[in-house]
Amino acid sequence: xxxxxxxxxxxxxxxxxxxxxxxxxxxxxGAYLKLENLQPSHSFNFGGNAxxxxxxxxxxxxxxxxxxxxxxxxxxxxxxxxREKASVTIVGRFYAQALEAATKLVREDRNAxxxxxxxxxxxxxxxxxxxxxxxxxxTEKPDAIFCSVGGGxxxxxxxxxxxxxxxxxxxxxxxxxxxxxxxxxxxxxxxGRFNAIHKILPPGVELVHNDASDVNLAHFNGFTSKASGSxxxxxxxxxxxxxxxERKGGVKCVSVPDELSMQVLDLFAEDHKLLVELACSTTLVxxxxxxxxxxxxxxxxxxxRTVVFIICGGFKITLADVVEYKQIVEFDIKTGEIEWxxxxxxxxxxxxxx
Numbered sequence: 001x002x003x004x005x006x007x008x009x010x011x012x013x014x015x016x017x018x019x020x021x022x023x024x025x026x027x028x029x030g031a032y033l034k035l036e037n038l039q040p041s042h043s044f045n046f047g048g049n050a051x052x053x054x055x056x057x058x059x060x061x062x063x064x065x066x067x068x069x070x071x072x073x074x075x076x077x078x079x080x081x082x083r084e085k086a087s088v089t090i091v092g093r094f095y096a097q098a099l100e101a102a103t104k105l106v107r108e109d110r111n112a113x114x115x116x117x118x119x120x121x122x123x124x125x126x127x128x129x130x131x132x133x134x135x136x137x138x139t140e141k142p143d144a145i146f147c148s149v150g151g152g153x154x155x156x157x158x159x160x161x162x163x164x165x166x167x168x169x170x171x172x173x174x175x176x177x178x179x180x181x182x183x184x185x186x187x188x189x190x191x192g193r194f195n196a197i198h199k200i201l202p203p204g205v206e207l208v209h210n211d212a213s214d215v216n217l218a219h220f221n222g223f224t225s226k227a228s229g230s231x232x233x234x235x236x237x238x239x240x241x242x243x244x245x246e247r248k249g250g251v252k253c254v255s256v257p258d259e260l261s262m263q264v265l266d267l268f269a270e271d272h273k274l275l276v277e278l279a280c281s282t283t284l285v286x287x288x289x290x291x292x293x294x295x296x297x298x299x300x301x302x303x304x305r306t307v308v309f310i311i312c313g314g315f316k317i318t319l320a321d322v323v324e325y326k327q328i329v330e331f332d333i334k335t336g337e338i339e340w341x342x343x344x345x346x347x348x349x350x351x352x353x354x
Contacts, residue, residue, distance in 0.1 A: 017137035027306040037313025050117035068102035117235040118153025127157020148175040151233030152240030179224030181255040189216035194347030210238035228277040255343040262325035266291035277314030
């Protein structure tokens with residue numbers, strides 16, 4: 001009798017970079033998709049799935065994994081973590097409180113190693129490998145790279161990777177959803193940006209200053225976006241915020257309504273037969289709204305633009321969610337305005353048709 005197939009011992013794998021004919025036709029540009037959703041944990045890092053990533057790695061390495069996670073975690077997430085033999089502790093309302101509890105455990109156990117969700121140079125270095133891969137998979141330097149952003153782990157990796165491969169001048173477009181957009185608001189508070197003087201923040205959002213990086217941050221005490229399960233960091237990494245502010249190619253921050261991300265999630269699934277969570281479809285909003293794309297990446301010559309969208313994936317999506325999202329979008333189109341407003345990097349809004 002043959003032995004049953006063994007689980008792969010790979011902690012990560014090189015993911016494909018594919019040319020999207022449908023998106024390229026919509027945008028009149030060369031659009032490439034970096035399929036990080038094909039990683040073993042369903043996501044690039046694991047961002048949005050930091051606990052699952054740690055659990056997957058620990059299972060393969062044969063070591064114990066304790067995951068601290070805030071209240072509101074779904075049963076599906078708990079089931080996936082426990083399938084990977086992780087010990088799960090639910091504590092606090094927000095990530096920051098769960099992080100504090102995990103930090104206390106690490107201080108008390110000299111054999112424990114902290115694996116934060118997004119605020120660590122080791123994580124950024126690991127995430128940067130996707131840029132190494134892209135640089136070997138594409139024939140020319142892209143005109144822009146699109147990604148989602150929450151606490152800044154993925155963005156930190158992209159910035160680090162771009163510097164390593166000589167792409168520090170390539171613009172990065174970082175997208176969030178309104179109601180979980182701590183990075184957008186944090187960037188606005190610094191470096192002469194539109195909110196650096198008056199520092200006006202939405203209700204429930206506080207201004208804090210990080211002395212180590214000397215940056216102002218927006219601290220969210222609650223979230224109104226359905227994407228907050230992955231994008232909803234209470235506040236972003238101060239170090240990544242500083243890196244973004246000082247980067248040669250810049251980081252443009254964009255915040256979009258949930259309904260727009262929901263619509264794009266459905267369009268992307270129809271076009272590419274890939275189901276991703278709301279945090280990921282947020283990245284793809286400019287891919288399906290050419291007027292917004294042109295606003296963010298203006299054509300500077302007759303040469304066609306080349307762009308990369310990081311498909312970060314995520315496991316926090318079900319078919320029932322897709323049905324719910326379609327109903328929300330249909331209701332919004334029937335009863336609301338004819339356009340959605342997108343919040344842009346300079347504090348202005350840009351309207352896109354529904």
